[in-house]
Amino acid sequence: MAAIGAAAADPVAVTINGRDYTRAEFEQLMRNIGGNIPAQFNSNRQGFLDMFALTQRFAEEARKLKVHELEPYKSRIAYNEMMQLAQYVLDVKNREAKILPEHQRAYYDKNPNKYSAARIKVLYLAFTNTALPGAAGGRTEADAQALAARLKAQLSKGADFVKLVREYSDDPDSKSKDGDFPDIKPSDSSLPTNITQAVFALKPGEISEPIRQPNGYYLFRLEQMIQQPFEQVRDDIYIELQKEFLDQWVEGVRKSVQVEVKDESFLQGQARP
Structure with missing residues (x-):
C-alpha cells in the first residue's frame, strides 16, 4: 500500500x-x-x-557498432573519461574537508594582517600624451610627474592633504569626498599590485611616493588600518581553508607522478595531425 x-x-x-x-x-x-x-x-x-x-x-x-573499441574513438573516450574523473575527484576531495568553526577562528587569530583593511585618502593627477599640439586643456605626463613631486614635497613639510585634493585632484568621486577612497584589502585584485603594496607599506599618517598608472599619478595617505570582524570574513576563511586542504592533497598526489623521458628529441617534435 x-x-x-x-x-x-x-x-x-x-x-x-x-x-x-x-x-x-x-x-x-x-x-x-x-x-x-x-x-x-x-x-x-x-x-x-x-x-x-x-x-x-x-x-x-x-x-552496437562497438565504436568505443575503434580508434581514434577509443583513445578519445579514454582521454575524456580520464579528464572527467580527474575533475570529479577534486570535487569529491573538496567536500571531504572537515572545517569547523574553531578552525576558522584559529586561522583568523593566526593571520590578523590578512584580514585588515587600509582606510586611505587619494589625490589623483591625470595626464594625457595624445593631445594635439596647441590643443587647450590636458596635462602632459611630464607636467603631471613634476606636479606630483611638488605636491609630495609640500605634504612632507606638513601641507594639508585635503586642501590639496580639493585644489588639484582630477578624480571627481574621491574629490567630492575630500579624497576618501574605498578601503583596500591585501587580497584586493581590483587594484594594481604596486598600489596595494605601496599602501600597506605605509604607517598611519604617512603619504606614498607618487605612483604612476597609465593615465595619471596617485598620492595615497594612510588614515588607519582596520581589522575586519571575524563574522565578516568567516566565509572567506572557510574557502581559504578548503583550498589549503585540497592543495595539500594535490601536492601529495603530485609527488607520486612519474615521467621519465628516454629520448630528449621527443620533447622537440610536434604531434602529427
Whole structure:
C-alpha cells in the first residue's frame, strides 16, 4: 500500500525510449549532470527531451557498432573519461574537508594582517600624451610627474592633504569626498599590485611616493588600518581553508607522478595531425 501511495504521489511524467521517469527522477538526473544542462532543460523541456532521446539512440547504435573499441574513438573516450574523473575527484576531495568553526577562528587569530583593511585618502593627477599640439586643456605626463613631486614635497613639510585634493585632484568621486577612497584589502585584485603594496607599506599618517598608472599619478595617505570582524570574513576563511586542504592533497598526489623521458628529441617534435 505504501508503494502504491508513493507511486501516486510521484507518477510517471515521461517515457523515453521505453524507460519511465517520474518528474522527480528526471529533474534529479538533470541536477546530477549539472553544468548548463538544467538550464537547457528548463528553457525548452520538450525540445530537450527530444534531443535527449535521439542522443540516447545514437549512443545505443554506437555500442552496437562497438565504436568505443575503434580508434581514434577509443583513445578519445579514454582521454575524456580520464579528464572527467580527474575533475570529479577534486570535487569529491573538496567536500571531504572537515572545517569547523574553531578552525576558522584559529586561522583568523593566526593571520590578523590578512584580514585588515587600509582606510586611505587619494589625490589623483591625470595626464594625457595624445593631445594635439596647441590643443587647450590636458596635462602632459611630464607636467603631471613634476606636479606630483611638488605636491609630495609640500605634504612632507606638513601641507594639508585635503586642501590639496580639493585644489588639484582630477578624480571627481574621491574629490567630492575630500579624497576618501574605498578601503583596500591585501587580497584586493581590483587594484594594481604596486598600489596595494605601496599602501600597506605605509604607517598611519604617512603619504606614498607618487605612483604612476597609465593615465595619471596617485598620492595615497594612510588614515588607519582596520581589522575586519571575524563574522565578516568567516566565509572567506572557510574557502581559504578548503583550498589549503585540497592543495595539500594535490601536492601529495603530485609527488607520486612519474615521467621519465628516454629520448630528449621527443620533447622537440610536434604531434602529427
